[in-house]
Amino acid sequence: MNEGNIVNDLAVVVELFNIYALLLLFIGGFVLWALNWGISKASLKITEKLPTRRFLILQITTLIGFVLYTVGSAALIIGVLQPPKEFMLAAGGSIAVALGFALKDIAASLVAGLLLLFDRPFRVGDRVSFADVYGEIVSIGLRTVRLQTLDDNLVTIPNSRFITDVVASGNSGELDMMIVTDFHVGLDADLEDAKAIIEEVIVTSRYAYLKKPVSFAIEEVEIGDMLAIRLRSKAYVLDVHYEKAFQSDIVVRVSKRFQEQQIPRPRRGSDA
Incomplete structure (x- = not known):
């Protein structure tokens, strides 16, 4: 009976991930990326016309990108694959356990990214000092924060580092x-x-x-x-x-x- 259940589960998985579904997932993922890229480019043009609102525009763009990827990815998977409820619960539990062990550092950074969005120790556009790095925050992502130094180097820092280490913001969202x-x-x-x-x-x-x-x-x-x-x-x-x-x-x-x-x-x- 156990073997029969395994065969049935494999059959459900094969049916879900057919070539047509995979193609739709690929196209949907590309559309999400293209939308986020277009929003980022548009925000840069807007900041050129409204330099005094640069920080606010960049913060809104970061939040839109976060919502776009999380909500869009979930909607894409559910809408294209349309998995049975039982399968979603079983797969979700298994994936959560596996990811909890294999990707604990990434998971910590994802949770830290959410905390950064709400706690806001710094914002996009702030000049911050972190460890031995100083520069401007150019993006706050799901997993990492990107900081551009005054020597024009792009430094990528895991979000989890900002939860445990000390970070100093020079302007706290202000232009001056x-x-x-x-x-x-x-x-x-x-x-x-x-x-x-x-x-x-x-x-x-x-x-x-x-x-x-x-x-x-x-x-x-x-x-x-x-x-x-x-x-x-x-x-x-x-x-x-x-x-x-x-x-x-x-x-x-x-x-x-x-x-x-x-x-x-x-x-x-x-x-x-």
């Missing part, structure tokens, strides 16, 4: 972001003049976001075997895409102004 830049001057420098020069350069930069204040933290530090004064400026860039351009702009211009105003820099005793 704080940029911290350090300047060092000698102990005999006029700190008010140095601070005024830095602040003037920052507020006149075309990349500065002036709706948020410029602030400073000043302290004495040791550089090698030298003592110096560190002026740490905290200013906001108007768009995270200009992060390094903003920082480079103020460093170059401040250095030039320091030379013109003869603001002393840290130096060794032998160089005095």
Whole structure:
């Protein structure tokens, strides 16, 4: 009797996965991929026209892709194969057990992906630091998060890593972001003049976001075997895409102004 049940089950499987059904599944899978690709391309064009809404558009696109693949795949399998209820329950139980052992890491990443969508420790477009990687989140998928570094490398990180490890978001869904830049001057420098020069350069930069204040933290530090004064400026860039351009702009211009105003820099005793 057991052999008869096995034969019947095999016959059901063969009947479900005939050439016609497999062809429909392939076509349906291709259509899902094409729809997601088209939505992604359309969202990129929309972000070019509405740059201030870039983060919101990318987040909506990510959510649409998630729903499209999960709901579309389930509907495709049920609609094309139309398996009997008993077969679905038996197959689902067997597949769940097998996948639970064989794909536990992937399953953990899938669950983590759902948590990321609802908990939202970061969003698409955020500049984040994770482990020793820093860059912009370009996509949050079912299994992985893709991050593009400032050196234009695409880093793929399993979702499960973000649940257990520490991740820091620099802008938390906003276009602007704080940029911290350090300047060092000698102990005999006029700190008010140095601070005024830095602040003037920052507020006149075309990349500065002036709706948020410029602030400073000043302290004495040791550089090698030298003592110096560190002026740490905290200013906001108007768009995270200009992060390094903003920082480079103020460093170059401040250095030039320091030379013109003869603001002393840290130096060794032998160089005095």
